[in-house]
Amino acid sequence: xxxxxxxxxxxxxxxxxxxxxxxxxxQSISSYLNWYQQKPGKAPKLLIYAASxxxxxxxxxxxxxxxxxxxxxxxxxxxxxxxASYYCQQSYSTPxxxxxxxxxxxx
Amino acid sequence: xxxxxxxxxxxxxxxGSLRLSCAASGFxxxxxxxxxxxxxxxxxxxxxxxxxxxxxxxxYVDSVKGRFTISxxxxxxxxxxxxxxxxxxxxAVYYCARTEYSSSWGDYYYYMDVWGKGTxxxxxx
Numbered sequence: 001x002x003x004x005x006x007x008x009x010x011x012x013x014x015x016x017x018x019x020x021x022x023x024x025x026x027q028s029i030s031s032y033l034n035w036y037q038q039k040p041g042k043a044p045k046l047l048i049y050a051a052s053x054x055x056x057x058x059x060x061x062x063x064x065x066x067x068x069x070x071x072x073x074x075x076x077x078x079x080x081x082x083x084a085s086y087y088c089q090q091s092y093s094t095p096x097x098x099x100x101x102x103x104x105x106x107x
Numbered sequence: 108x109x110x111x112x113x114x115x116x117x118x119x120x121x122x123g124s125l126r127l128s129c130a131a132s133g134f135x136x137x138x139x140x141x142x143x144x145x146x147x148x149x150x151x152x153x154x155x156x157x158x159x160x161x162x163x164x165x166x167y168v169d170s171v172k173g174r175f176t177i178s179x180x181x182x183x184x185x186x187x188x189x190x191x192x193x194x195x196x197x198x199a200v201y202y203c204a205r206t207e208y209s210s211s212w213g214d215y216y217y218y219m220d221v222w223g224k225g226t227x228x229x230x231x232x
Contacts, residue, residue, distance in 0.1 A: 046220045095167075
């Protein structure tokens, strides 16, 4: 199975900040990488697919990058509604493993 | 409106069984792979299983193989997860999700773009 490791596990930031979350795969997964946002008590929401493609309706302050084993999710200009947990997930092979998550908190 | 609604969760004793359902509406259900994802209390997301459009291919995470069965009824626009031999570690919110794809240069990039609100399964004596 492909292991996905996110860093950091938690992050404190302020409104307006630019933050980057990293996801590393245990083997090369090309661009088969998705990012999801989840707020407490809610279902996950797709943000980015295929490493860098922005899902329809997602604000352009979210961007994804990387390929192979190293990926990033960047939020430029944090908004109050962005404080949530974020998960990467690989779709290169089954099982479709997720990273352990990054909790983004208000500083 | 594109929607997924899960049902069938509840409290079950260890070793027991439960069948989850997911009702789809607002899209052509038979055209999509479908998935189940779970989240244990206070933990991260765990992909559980997925099923091809016609049910001919099914995949599972190792921890549920031989105990859980994913199935679908395209005539009823419904996805199911039959869970047998339940264990305490199966306690979680279970989400169903539509699996979409984009293609580029012959590669197919799959992602879960529509999610239900989840149904809670608690395995406890």
